[in-house]
Each structure stands twice: as structure tokens, then as C-alpha cells.
Amino acid sequence: MNKKIxxxxxxxxxxxxxxxxxxxxxxxxxxxNLKDYxxxxxxxxxNGKESFEKAESDMMYTAVLQSIKKAKLTEEQIDFLLAGDxxxxxxSSSFAARGMNIPFLGLxxxxxxxxxxxxxxxxxxxxxxxxxVVAATSSHFAAAERQFRYPLEFGSQxxxxxxxxxxxxxxxxxxxxGNYPYVTxxxxxxxxxxxxxxxxxxxxxxxxxxxxxxxxxxxxxxxNPKYYDLIVTGDLGKYGKEITEKLLKEYGYDIRxxxxxxxxxxxxxxxxxxxxxxxxxxxxxxVYSGYIYKNMLSGKFKKVLLxxxxxxxxxxxxxxxxxxxxxAHAVSIEYxxxxx
Amino acid sequence: xxxxxxxxKEKFKKISSQTQPKPxxxxxxxxxxxxxxxxCDVGQFFNNFFLNIGIxxxxxxxxxxxxxxxxxxxxxxxxVYDKIATHAGAGTVVPITGFANSIVSPAMExxxxxxxxxxxxxxxxIAGPVLVYGISSSVVVxxxxxxxLKI
Numbered sequence: 067m068n069k070k071i072x073x074x075x076x077x078x079x080x081x082x083x084x085x086x087x088x089x090x091x092x093x094x095x096x097x098x099n100l101k102d103y104x105x106x107x108x109x110x111x112x113n114g115k116e117s118f119e120k121a122e123s124d125m126m127y128t129a130v131l132q133s134i135k136k137a138k139l140t141e142e143q144i145d146f147l148l149a150g151d152x153x154x155x156x157x158s159s160s161f162a163a164r165g166m167n168i169p170f171l172g173l174x175x176x177x178x179x180x181x182x183x184x185x186x187x188x189x190x191x192x193x194x195x196x197x198x199v200v201a202a203t204s205s206h207f208a209a210a211e212r213q214f215r216y217p218l219e220f221g222s223q224x225x226x227x228x229x230x231x232x233x234x235x236x237x238x239x240x241x242x243x244g245n246y247p248y249v250t251x252x253x254x255x256x257x258x259x260x261x262x263x264x265x266x267x268x269x270x271x272x273x274x275x276x277x278x279x280x281x282x283x284x285x286x287x288x289x290n291p292k293y294y295d296l297i298v299t300g301d302l303g304k305y306g307k308e309i310t311e312k313l314l315k316e317y318g319y320d321i322r323x324x325x326x327x328x329x330x331x332x333x334x335x336x337x338x339x340x341x342x343x344x345x346x347x348x349x350x351x352x353v354y355s356g357y358i359y360k361n362m363l364s365g366k367f368k369k370v371l372l373x374x375x376x377x378x379x380x381x382x383x384x385x386x387x388x389x390x391x392x393x394a395h396a397v398s399i400e401y402x403x404x405x406x
Numbered sequence: 407x408x409x410x411x412x413x414x415k416e417k418f419k420k421i422s423s424q425t426q427p428k429p430x431x432x433x434x435x436x437x438x439x440x441x442x443x444x445x446c447d448v449g450q451f452f453n454n455f456f457l458n459i460g461i462x463x464x465x466x467x468x469x470x471x472x473x474x475x476x477x478x479x480x481x482x483x484x485x486v487y488d489k490i491a492t493h494a495g496a497g498t499v500v501p502i503t504g505f506a507n508s509i510v511s512p513a514m515e516x517x518x519x520x521x522x523x524x525x526x527x528x529x530x531x532i533a534g535p536v537l538v539y540g541i542s543s544s545v546v547v548x549x550x551x552x553x554x555l556k557i
Contacts, residue, residue: 117518217515219482220532221491221498221507223434226427260418270422277414305425312421316414339492 069192072286074254081248082191082199084399085241086137087355090125092207092233095344095352098333103356104234105132111208111233119153122206125235125348126151126162130202133237137198141167144239145196148187150179151204151347152231153213158204168200176376177272177301178255179203180351181395184238184372185252188397191240204235205346214265214381227267229303229329229345230338236351238359247362247401251287255279257378259391265377265384269306269329269342272375275392276302277313280373283396284319291321295367298358299394300350300374301329303342328353350374362401372397434495441490442497449474449501471502478503482510508532 069076089104096107106128108121115121126149134141147166150173151158163170175182183201190196208218210231216222240249258278262271276299284290291297302310307327314321328350329343354372361367375394384390407415449470456469478501481487487507491498498504509529516528530537 212515216532217511219485219488219507219511219514221482221488221494221504221511223492223495225429260415260422262422267426270426273422274415274418278411305427308425309418309421313414313418316417317410 071251072282074256074282075286076189076192076252077287078188078192078249078251080192080194080242081250082188082240083242083244083246083248084238084359085244085246086133086239087359088129088132088136088237089352089356090129090132090235091348091352091356094207094230094338095232095234095332098338100332100353100357103360104352105356108233111206118206118209118212119157120161122151122153122204122209122233122235123158123161125206125233126158126202126204126237127165129204129235129237130162130166130200133200133202133239137239137241139198139239144168144198144200146171146187146190146199147202148173148183148190148199149202149204150174150183152176152210158206158209159202162204175374175393175395176378177205177345177347177349178374178376178393178395179347180236180300180354181372181374181397184240184249185254185395185397187238187240188249188252191242197242199240200237201240202235202237203347203351205231205233205348207231207233207346210346224341225266226341227264227269227303227305228341229268229301229343230333230340231346232301232329232332232344232349232352234346234348234352236348236355238355247359247399249397250400251283251396251398253279253283253286253396255282255394255396257391257393259389261389263384263387263389265379265390267305268301268345268377268390269303270309271377271379271390272302272392272394273306273309273313275394276306276310276373276375277317279394279396280310280314280321280371281317281319283371283398287398291319291324294324294369294371294398296358296369297321297325297371298350298353298373299325299327299329300372300376301343301345302327302375303329303345304335305342306375331357347374362399365402368402369398369400372399437493438495438497440497441494442500445474445498445501445503448477474502475506478506479510482507483514487511505533505536508536
């Protein structure tokens with residue numbers, strides 16, 4: 067049977083289960099709105115390491131190993147590790163994988179990497195190529211700042227649309243069996259660029275990609291927004307979220323009632339000074355594996371559509387005046403009675 | 407691109423500019439004026455102080471600059487300057503303390519890459535353009551001044 071439905075969606079008949087997850091976050095995230103849902107909260111941004119980059123890599127290492135441990139597995143039993151981050155040449159992920167005995171595929175989808183890795187991992191599982199796969203991503207505020215923006219101590223004002231990179235890492239272990247939340251569909255998104263070229267307004271740059279992928283997902287699966295208890299975008303922030311709601315309405319879908327954005331949820335922007343909200347690969351990773359996964363286990367959410375969103379820019383491309391292309395991938399997760 | 411998407415793209419342009427929040431110019435200007443003004447008051451205080459202890463008038467500027475650069479660097483080093491700057495904006499960028507901040511902050515940040523390719527090489531990533539165009543324009547002004555004197 068063909069696993070593909072519609073134009074860009076696959077249906078995973080075997081329903082790969084997400085059998086264990088771990089979220090590791092920094093101290094600021096540990097004071098935010100979702101603090102009660104994270105597994106490990108670091109005491110400081112460096113976490114005892116010499117550099118922020120090493121701290122980020124270590125967060126991912128911890129998240130992956132903890133998840134494997136929770137699943138009562140060993141490193142040797144994991145067939146693939148699919149991971150990505152924001153730093154040049156994916157050093158956080160590959161340096162974390164250096165210390166593990168697991169075949170590794172590095173993925174880059176900017177902040178969309180969590181659903182990219184989870185989607186690809188689920189497809190590998192459904193294809194019968196693996197027994198266990200781990201999907202993970204990480205980001206670190208200070209490491210991202212020094213690569214993409216200004217030194218930490220430099221005095222500058224952030225515009226209202228600017229977002230705050232989340233310090234955090236999330237990992238998910240996929241397995242074949244058991245009573246756990248499972249992946250049913252994956253919609254791979256197309257790159258969309260509607261001409262935004264302000265790197266301080268990434269929410270608007272990514273919104274068209276989110277809209278395109280969500281619209282495609284509904285079209286391909288013949289579902290509508292009501293099918294889901296929750297539709298979650300990765301890091302569009304306050305303003306990107308608003309644009310996404312309005313544009314989807316143009317396509318005839320009203321998602322307002324059950325739609326949240328991880329970037330908007332994770333921080334209290336008023337007291338934490340995060341302006342439009344959180345961003346980064348780690349943002350959707352820790353919100354999914356913290357808040358959403360735990361609420362799925364407790365039965366609060368039964369059907370969730372995860373849509374991580376990424377801005378595919380580099381420091382070179384923005385200096386050369388290029389606009390910012392966006393990308394989004396959707397993964398549909400369900401929990402409860404299996405249909406078959 | 408489908409016809410439908412073209413329509414959505416048109417709509418996006420409208421919606422994205424509508425949702426873009428306007429910066430509160432008045433509040434930002436007042437904050438910059440007050441905090442920038444306070445920094446200037448500190449400078450004036452040292453100016454008066456040095457004058458009272460008998461520093462010659464033509465050397466005053468140098469003395470005050472040294473003190474203000476030190477204060478800017480110190481506040482950057484202890485992690486306070488950027489916090490003031492989030493409220494002050496231009497008020498902390500324009501005075502010479504801001505110049506000190508723009509050099510000290512990358513020097514601190516890139517220490518992990520070593521003293522040569524980190525601290526020394528990156529020290530001027532923000533202040534570099536200011537120096538290049540500041541010095542260049544002073545040369546131009548100097549030439550104009552020289553020509554005017556000759557006429």
C-alpha cells in the first residue's frame with residue numbers, strides 16, 4: 067500500500083510510538099510559564115562548561131542519554147540518532163554524538179529541526195529500517211547570540227518583534243510497541259519566502275511556511291482544525307502567530323480556538339523581557355517533550371499537530387540583503403485507543 | 407505559485423505590516439534623553455572636579471574621556487551596561503561610554519577563541535566601522551578646513 071496521501075503527506079500505518087522523552091532547559095526557561103513540565107533545569111547558562119557551545123552540546127548529550135535510559139534501552143540498541151541545532155556545521159549535535167555509540171545523521175532545518183528529525187525518524191521506523199530511533203535538537207541563547215547577533219554585554223535595544231533564543235534541548239525515543247503517544251502522519255513543508263528581510267522579525271518571515279504546511283496537511287489528510295485538540299507551531303512568537311491565524315483564514319481554516327505557539331507559551335514576555343517570545347530549535351523541542359508530551363500522557367490532549375518552523379537565513383545572507391526563506395514541517399501525534 | 411497562494415501572498419504583505427508593532431518613539435526619546443543626559447552630568451562632574459584640582463583647561467577633555475571610558479568599560483565588565491542600554495537606547499550608545507562598551511563586550515565574549523584570534527581580532531567588530539568612518543570623515547573635514555584657511 068502506498069504510504070503517501072495527498073501531495074506532501076505520509077501516513078504511518080505502523081504508528082511509531084514515542085516511548086520516552088527528555089527536556090533540558092536553562093535557568094530562564096526554568097522560570098518561565100512551563101517550568102513545571104521540564105525534566106532538567108540547569109542552574110546557570112554555562113552548566114559548569116568552559117563555553118556556551120560546550121554547554122549546549124552537553125545539554126543535548128544529557129537529553130539523549132536520559133531518554134534512552136528512561137526507555138530502559140542501551141545506546142547499542144538505538145539504530146539511528148537524528149539531531150540538529152543552530153550552530154555552524156551542527157557542532158552541538160555532532161559533538162554530542164561523538165560521545166555516543168549510535169549511528170548519527172545531522173539535520174539542519176533551523177528552528178524547524180524538531181519536527182524534521184521527528185518526522186524523518188518516524189518514517190525510518192515505519193519503513194521498517196529500525197527498531198529504535200532517537201530524534202533530538204538543541205539551542206542555546208548565548209551561543210546563538212554570539213553567532214547571529216551581538217556580544218552578550220553589548221548594550222542594544224531589541225525591537226518588539228525580536229525573539230529570545232531558548233536555551234534547551236529535547237530528545238524523543240521512537241519505538242515500535244507499547245501504549246504511548248504515536249505518530250500518525252508527517253507533512254513535509256516547502257520553503258516559502260514572502261520577502262521579509264528583517265532578521266528581527268522572524269515570526270513574519272516564517273508564518274507563510276507554517277500556513278502553507280498546515281493548509282497542505284489539512285488538504286492531504288482531509289482533516290480540519292477541529293480534528294485536533296491542539297495545533298502547535300514552533301517559534302512564530304506573538305506576531306507570527308497572529309499572521310498565521312489570519313492567513314489560514316484566507317485559506318478557509320479557522321484555527322484560533324485550539325492553536326498555540328511554543329515561542330509564545332514558554333516565556334512570560336512581560337516579566338522576562340523576551341519581546342515576541344522564544345525561538346530556536348530547543349524551543350519547540352522542550353515544549354513538545356515537556357508540556358505537550360506530559361499532557362498527552364495525562365489525557366488532556368489526545369490529538370496534536372506539531373509544526374516546528376524555521377527561518378533559513380545565515381549571517382552572510384542577511385548582510386547581502388537576501389530575504390528570509392521559511393520552512394515548516396508538520397507531525398501529527400495521537401494518544402489513546404488505537405483504531406486497529 | 408497557485409492563484410490562491412498569490413492572493414494569500416498579497417494579503418500577507420498587508421497583514422504583516424499591520425501586525426508589526428510601532429516602536430514607542432516618544433518614550434524611547436525621553437528615556438534616551440534622561441539616561442544619556444545623566445551620563446553627560448557625570449562627565450561634567452569630573453570636568454569640574456579636574457578643573458578645581460588645577461588641571462590645565464586644554465587637558466580637561468582627555469582626563470574626562472579617560473574617566474568616562476573607564477566607567478563604561480567597568481559597567482560592561484560587571485554586566486550592568488547592557489541592562490541600562492535596554493532602556494536607554496541611543497542614550498547609552500552616543501556618549502563615549504557606549505564606545506567603550508562596544509569594544510569591551512566583544513573582547514569579553516570572544517576570549518574563548520584565544521587572545522589573538524578571539525579577543526584581539528574581534529575587539530573591533532562593532533567599533534571598527536565607527537573608527538573607519540569617524541577617522542575618514544575627520545580627514546575630509548581637515549582638508550576642507552585647510553583649504554578654507556588658505557583662501
